[in-house]
Amino acid sequence: MEQYRRIFVIVMDSLGAGAMEDSLEFGDVGVNTLGHISQAVDSFTIPHLRKMGMANLTPLKQVEPVEKAIGYYGTLREKSRGKDTMTGHWEMMGLEVKTPFKTFTETGFPPELIRELEERTGHKVIGNKSASGTEILDELAPEEIATGHMIVYTSADSVLQICGNEETFGLEELYRCCRIARELTLKDEWKVGRVIARPYVGKKKGEFKRTSNRHDYALKPFGKTALNALKDAGLDVISIGKINDIFDGEGITEALKSKSSVHGMEQTIETAGRDFHGLCFVNLVDFDALWGHRRDPQGYAKEIERFDQKLGILLDTLREDDLLIITADHGNDPTYTGTDHTRERVPFLAYSPSMKGNGALAEGDTFAVIGATTADNFGVAMPRGTIGSSVLNQIV
Template sequence: MKAKISGNIVCRRVSAAKGQWKEVMIMKKAYRRIFTIVLDSFGVGAMEDSPQFGDVGVDTLGHISESVEEFKIPNLQKLGLANLHPIRQVKSVEKPLGYYGKLREASRGKDTMTGHWEMMGLWTKKAFRTFTEHGFPPELIQELSRRTGRVIIGNKSASGTQIIEELGEEEIATGHLIVYTSADSVMQICGNEETMGLENLYRYCEIARELTMKDEWKVGRVIARPYVGKKKGEFRRTANRHDYALKPFGKTVLDTLKEAGYDVISVGKIYDIFSGEGITEFQKSQSSVQGMDQTIELAGRDFHGLCFVNLVDFDVLWGHRRDPVGYARELERFDVKLGELMQVLREDDLLILTADHGNDPTYSGTDHTREKVPFLAWSPSMRGGEKLAESENFAVIGATIAENFQVEMPEGTIGTSILNKLK
């Protein structure tokens, strides 16, 4: 008996009467909806090349576990997370509900855009530029000052909350413009909503995005960072952040899904990461808990296609701020919402949980960490899972989604589907 596969159709030769053979077509299992949730920065151990990125012995999940006494994540446990990676407080389970494995990153980087773009098939061979050590070049700062009409202050690598505490009063009093960077390929611009105004802040960021398209100044994202308050101790960043990201350098699986007429719904900062390319509907989130609530609400709707979610609080609130206890508590809050989502998913839904990089909250500095990421897959129609072989790239996710919906991987992309393994 022989079989050949094309898309979701299996053509199988079976015996017929009088020694004859006939070919019958059997539909492989296809999911009507796929929910892909990215736990931003949730790494599960160092990549083999992590020392090249300045990361030695990093392990986001492992070190979070070592930093807390209690760690209650029963739904992640059921899906096989503790089978995938040892967790001091959480036992592995004999029969995980889902399929579990680790993904290595092929691209040269450890940032948000590189990780998400690779999930959808793009292999970034050259890392985005960073300006962590010395700030942005004087020529760029001078041109930004000339175009905005404001004196630039800051221009260094800093925590967003700390630099507002340091320079917020000066910005309010003088009208100067706070510009800073981080370990990522990013230019961030702060503005007080009450004195500068959101529209002005956004306009300055648009100018900065135009300037940083030059090769020697090119950054992955320009981010508007609005805040409110009048003096130190009262400053608070608001939810009106806006990212001005580079467009993906090629077509992704999101584009082919949209072109084929499928729904591609994004939650959180997915829309910004892909500059809206390939998205049919988007919802911004003010927190990871809200992002999960939005996802649960979307699960109650009838759509056909992909729901792509980013939960950023793990990274922004706890990873960069080097707070392993806060990270653990955020994971516990997520686990509760995960249980609620699992209750409302349908038999023909597929849930994929993953991450875009690591951010070990016990490591030195405030940068992302070069790590492998988890891959957990579950559907209510599954009757148990098993361990998957470690993948050489994140693009296994996009390739699996593409095969499920019978769309072609765009030209020049990477990734091999494992849809046939998710039984």
């Protein structure tokens, strides 16, 4: 007997809630994305997140904990060895990543890889370093437009990113080059989690703007996840944002691309107004991409406030037999040094209009609580080799 007919899992990408016990091993000291955002701004208005228990997870300067939440709240620890998007999302759906994906933050990509990429694509590579996506456009886009060269760069994530001007380089040519890069980076020594096409428009410095035609070429998950189990059982698995890219389409029945995190919430609200049976899995990337990596706590706080406004609409849209889970995939403390993600525990907020109880949950030992709880609700067995235990009987 299903407890909920529809489950919505919303990932506030990078909204960590405090350092984990092993954060020092990842170079992260005293990090706390949510808490430090609050400390860095004068005002922080999140009434809907507050009533779900968000302010009970870590002290917030402007927001008091709630005495009686509308649902259940707690935090989850990451079991996998990593602090990146794919590791976090794959673990949510049951996969423990024991070997971190390769990064080339300090060195850029090896000459052998660059040489093969140039030969296969027909474009000379420029860049080949870790950089901000907006800064590298101001630096190198004029050269790319004038010469047809190809901007390749990385970040603190396990990614190879290629920029292409939609008017001069061409979108299809950019995608072709990214497919070649994905093939090359399947080699163990070059294996990155994602190759990302970064299209942009504009003609001169100060005018360049990335477009929503981004496309991620991710590794396929190394095993079956809760998403596969749900799909194989005939349930709907609707992805919003970059979820489909993160799982390379595995276990997804319908994929919606988002132009922004606000747009992603609008799509989620629209989906909640439809009739479906299964899971709606949402990633809202702007918290991470626009504010966390750019170390902008003020921008991050405003993004959370915009999310909270949309959350109010979604809460009013939910049906009696819906379950909403709000979480994150890692931290990205915008007050910390560097531009990297931070190793943190993440929120786990659960609410349904039909809930009779509320309160704090014990901290979960893995993000996979989410996939296991979802599968349990629908009476679906988790695939062999997955991790995680359900808390379905605790959130009633």
